[in-house]
Amino acid sequence: MKNVLAILQKELRTFFVSPIAYVVLTVFLIISGYFFYNIVSIFVERSMMAMMQSQQFGGPPPAMDVPALVTRNFFGVISTVILFMLPMITMAAFADEKRRGTMELLMTSPITNVQIVLGKFLAALSFFVVMLLPTMLYYGFVFAYSSPKMTLGPVLSGYLGLLLLGGALISLGIFISTLTENQIVAASITFGAFLILWVIDLSARGGGTVVQEIVSYLSILNHFEDFSKGVIDTASLVVYSSFIFLGLFLTYRSIESLRWRQ
Amino acid sequence: MIEVEQLTKRYGSVKAIDSVSFRVEKGEILGFLGPNGAGKTTTMRILTCFLPATEGTARVAGFDVFNQPMEVKRRIGYLPENPPLYNEMTVDSYLDFVARIKGVDSGDRKKRIGEVKEKVSIQEYSNTLIKNLSKGYKQRVGLAQALVHDPEVLILDEPTVGLDPNQIIEVRELIKSLSGNHTIILSTHILPEVSMTCQRVVIIAQGKIAAVDTPENLTRQLQGSDRIYLEATGPEQSIAGKIKEIDGVLRVESHKLDGSDAFSYNVETELKKDVRGRLARKIVESGFDLLEMRTMSMSLEEVFLQLTTKEEGVRSK
Numbered sequence: 001m002k003n004v005l006a007i008l009q010k011e012l013r014t015f016f017v018s019p020i021a022y023v024v025l026t027v028f029l030i031i032s033g034y035f036f037y038n039i040v041s042i043f044v045e046r047s048m049m050a051m052m053q054s055q056q057f058g059g060p061p062p063a064m065d066v067p068a069l070v071t072r073n074f075f076g077v078i079s080t081v082i083l084f085m086l087p088m089i090t091m092a093a094f095a096d097e098k099r100r101g102t103m104e105l106l107m108t109s110p111i112t113n114v115q116i117v118l119g120k121f122l123a124a125l126s127f128f129v130v131m132l133l134p135t136m137l138y139y140g141f142v143f144a145y146s147s148p149k150m151t152l153g154p155v156l157s158g159y160l161g162l163l164l165l166g167g168a169l170i171s172l173g174i175f176i177s178t179l180t181e182n183q184i185v186a187a188s189i190t191f192g193a194f195l196i197l198w199v200i201d202l203s204a205r206g207g208g209t210v211v212q213e214i215v216s217y218l219s220i221l222n223h224f225e226d227f228s229k230g231v232i233d234t235a236s237l238v239v240y241s242s243f244i245f246l247g248l249f250l251t252y253r254s255i256e257s258l259r260w261r262q
Numbered sequence: 263m264i265e266v267e268q269l270t271k272r273y274g275s276v277k278a279i280d281s282v283s284f285r286v287e288k289g290e291i292l293g294f295l296g297p298n299g300a301g302k303t304t305t306m307r308i309l310t311c312f313l314p315a316t317e318g319t320a321r322v323a324g325f326d327v328f329n330q331p332m333e334v335k336r337r338i339g340y341l342p343e344n345p346p347l348y349n350e351m352t353v354d355s356y357l358d359f360v361a362r363i364k365g366v367d368s369g370d371r372k373k374r375i376g377e378v379k380e381k382v383s384i385q386e387y388s389n390t391l392i393k394n395l396s397k398g399y400k401q402r403v404g405l406a407q408a409l410v411h412d413p414e415v416l417i418l419d420e421p422t423v424g425l426d427p428n429q430i431i432e433v434r435e436l437i438k439s440l441s442g443n444h445t446i447i448l449s450t451h452i453l454p455e456v457s458m459t460c461q462r463v464v465i466i467a468q469g470k471i472a473a474v475d476t477p478e479n480l481t482r483q484l485q486g487s488d489r490i491y492l493e494a495t496g497p498e499q500s501i502a503g504k505i506k507e508i509d510g511v512l513r514v515e516s517h518k519l520d521g522s523d524a525f526s527y528n529v530e531t532e533l534k535k536d537v538r539g540r541l542a543r544k545i546v547e548s549g550f551d552l553l554e555m556r557t558m559s560m561s562l563e564e565v566f567l568q569l570t571t572k573e574e575g576v577r578s579k
Contacts, residue, residue: 002362003362003363006359006362006363007363009359010348010351010359013351013355014348014350014351017350017351018350100346100347100348100349101342101344101346102346102347102348103346104307104312104340104342104346105340105342105346105360105407106363107311107312108310108311108312108335108338108340109335109360109363109364110332110335110336110363110364110365111363112332259312259313259314260314
């Protein structure tokens with residue numbers, strides 16, 4: 001545990017002195033802020049229109065839960081945006097250590113490869129959490145000013161879902177980072193892999209064939225939707241933890257095999 | 263302290279090292295001498311548990327590098343050829359990180375880091391980013407990193423490469439001062455470095471050990487004969503003839519000295535047969551002036567060349 005912590009702290013320290021960290025944080029803030037503003041104004045506008053129509057034609061007031069709609073749609077947007085952001089967080093994980101030769105330091109120190117992998121994973125995950133923190137502020141505004149009052153449940157489950165989805169993507173990204181010495185190559189392959197996951201998810205969505213159903217059941221992006229609606233499904237938890245475990249296991253095997261491939 | 267037996271490492275069909283065996287006693291400095299690509303780094307990487315060997319065993323402080331890597335890693339400080347540094351960290355935070363993963367207790371850490379910084383004299387750079395240090399200072403930080411957990415064994419891969427002459431001397435002094443408490447293996451392809459710092463030398467060429475001995479013994483053994491250099495005035499032929507008459511002299515070569523009428527003579531004699539007294543007497547008694555006389559020893563450089571290029575030398579003749 002001590003060793004995991006040492007790696008984690010070192011990772012965060014080196015990450016926060018690199019410009020990439022701030023570029024990623026800033027870009028994410030701008031994009032998420034823009035989408036949040038858009039989503040809120042669209043749904044507020046729609047509910048106003050509905051209200052006006054009901055007044056004009058004397059119907060009953062429309063049943064429109066704006067906070068819930070905002071929550072669901074905003075989480076949907078974030079889950080897509082992180083596909084573009086996470087490769088930049090994970091690309092350096094091992095590629096950079098290999099390029100500088102510091103892998104030799106880590107592997108000749110009395111720490112296990114499991115500790116190295118866990119430290120790296122938790123560091124990337126912590127950075128991801130830092131990246132998400134400002135978005136809580138957005139929900140804070142909705143919570144303070146919305147009517148009907150926003151329910152906290154979907155927000156909390158949404159963040160849990162984001163953590164799991166992020167963890168799964170990070171574990172895949174870290175694994176890809178062990179395969180090369182070049183960060184740009186690592187980032188490109190990771191981004192490509194995420195896009196493939198995305199395309200597979202889109203193509204399988206709503207399809208009726210058996211294959212499509214299986215694919216959408218295994219798609220990690222598909223499972224996120226439940227979380228943003230406030231549903232925590234055990235099946236989703238299992239899918240995510242299996243994916244994370246698989247990614248970390250591959251990472252572990254990959255750095256283990258470095259010794260033999262040299 | 264270190265026992266290496268029949269160590270072989272294959273990369274595909276190429277043998278990087280081939281049945282290498284040697285021992286290093288506690289407190290000793292062993293020099294690993296060889297041309298580039300001879301297998302020095304490979305051997306060191308096996309000893310530090312970075313690479314597995316194809317065959318053979320290696321034990322450090324009684325622990326097998328393959329079966330008990332954690333115990334071995336705990337006892338080894340390793341400076342690879344390129345010091346493993348994180349450029350965007352300060353010297354202090356870097357050393358703190360290394361101390362943590364090397365298992366230095368949190369209570370001792372500050373003290374240890376202070377000690378190693380003093381040892382390699384980098385105290386005034388504690389808060390400097392490593393990327394702003396000069397090459398020499400980076401090398402020192404690398405050394406500090408290897409020393410931070412006070413390991414029993416130090417493995418240094420070309421520790422003086424890329425340093426300026428003053429820094430080289432400092433690093434060599436530092437390494438020398440570390441022996442006794444630490445067992446040290448250092449690799450180099452610079453010959454004077456070995457004779458200056460090491461008690462014993464392993465000469466490795468094309469993955470095989472060519473010789474293991476003290477620098478002095480190696481020089482002596484390889485010298486099939488002793489050599490004497492002398493200068494004398496007088497007719498070249500007649501002096502050379504006189505020298506050849508002396509019992510024990512094998513060969514004489516003479517050269518004209520520039521700017522004088524004297525000649526220089528390289529006299530090769532049988533091993534351990536001191537002919538200097540008779541040589542001097544003979545020349546003086548013959549009525550010539552003896553200007554200079556000294557024994558010449560083969561430099562380690564010549565030994566090295568002879569060992570590592572033996573086969574080619576034979577062939578080219």
